[in-house]
Structure formats: C-alpha cells, structure tokens
Amino acid sequence: MSELTFVNHLDLSDNHLSGKIPSSTQLQSLNASCFARNPGLCGPPLSQKCWSGEQTPNQSEASEEYGDEFWKWFYATTGFGFVVGFLGVCGSLLLKDSWRHAYFLLFDNMKNWVYITMAVNMARLQRKFQRHHFLCRA
Structure with missing residues (x-):
C-alpha cells in the first residue's frame, strides 16, 4: 500500500x-x-x-503461512475422502456377493457391447471400402 x-x-x-x-x-x-x-x-x-x-507485518509471510496451512488441510481431506470412497466401493463389493456379481456382470456386458459395436462398424467400413474400390476399377 x-x-x-x-x-x-x-x-x-x-x-x-x-x-x-x-x-x-x-x-x-x-x-x-x-x-x-x-x-x-x-x-x-x-x-x-x-x-x-x-x-x-510482512504480508507475503502471512499469506504463505495461510497457503501452507490450506494445502495441508486440502491434502489431508482429499486423502481421507479417497480412503472412505475406496473402502466404501471395494468394501461393499467384498462383503456383498450379489453386488459383486452384479458389478462384474455390468462390466462384462459393457465389454460385449463395445466388442459387438466395433465389429459391426468395422464390417460396415470394410463393405464401404470394397464398394468404393469396385466402383473405381470399373
């Protein structure tokens, strides 16, 4: 100032x-x-x-002190939130058989959907290129 x-x-x-x-x-x-x-x-x-x-008073020292304190609390609460979230998901999957089976069935179905979608689109693309190649030769 x-x-x-x-x-x-x-x-x-x-x-x-x-x-x-x-x-x-x-x-x-x-x-x-x-x-x-x-x-x-x-x-x-x-x-x-x-x-x-x-x-x-040196304002930069005060703001640096506040910044250090902020980041300590930020990392502590972020770590705590990660642990609680991780244990909440993984713990429920470990303890509850029906949830675990439903969870892995969901991922299995998603994998199958992605595989089928890619296979259908690849077949369409191949047919399109074959038609284009045929038209260019004639």
Whole structure:
C-alpha cells in the first residue's frame, strides 16, 4: 500500500488492521480518521507511537503461512475422502456377493457391447471400402 500514488480518498477504518503504517507520502497525508477503530495500528498520521522493534507485518509471510496451512488441510481431506470412497466401493463389493456379481456382470456386458459395436462398424467400413474400390476399377 505504501507504493500507491494519486490516492484521493481511502477509508481503512474498522478493518482490524495492525502494525506500523508504512511510510509514504500518500498514506502519511491521509487524515487520522481514515484509520479509526484499528487498535493495532500505530505511527503517523495516528497519535499512537510504535515501539522501536515493531515493524510492518510482512504480508507475503502471512499469506504463505495461510497457503501452507490450506494445502495441508486440502491434502489431508482429499486423502481421507479417497480412503472412505475406496473402502466404501471395494468394501461393499467384498462383503456383498450379489453386488459383486452384479458389478462384474455390468462390466462384462459393457465389454460385449463395445466388442459387438466395433465389429459391426468395422464390417460396415470394410463393405464401404470394397464398394468404393469396385466402383473405381470399373
């Protein structure tokens, strides 16, 4: 924010901001009321002085921390969901004979359908090429 230029009006009140207000001509020229009700903010134009060791929080570190935490939870819940889904499907197939037989019968029927469809289409294609070849010779 300290690199903003040509700011005419900016109201940052009630945003739970904290740390030292960055030094810049734009932010320093704003009225103190623009930063109202942010008890953690300090430095000019506010009357609250900063401690000597207090620095402006590094936003990239905070977002990196949040990003790391997000990905940890994302992978944990994705892994948990995979295990639950896998055990739900495979467990039911292992425990219930009628479901297992119906499941494999479905795949057997699908395999047969694909084989028959391909065989019929290949025969049609061969007939089409034979007719075309016959017409070209005559």
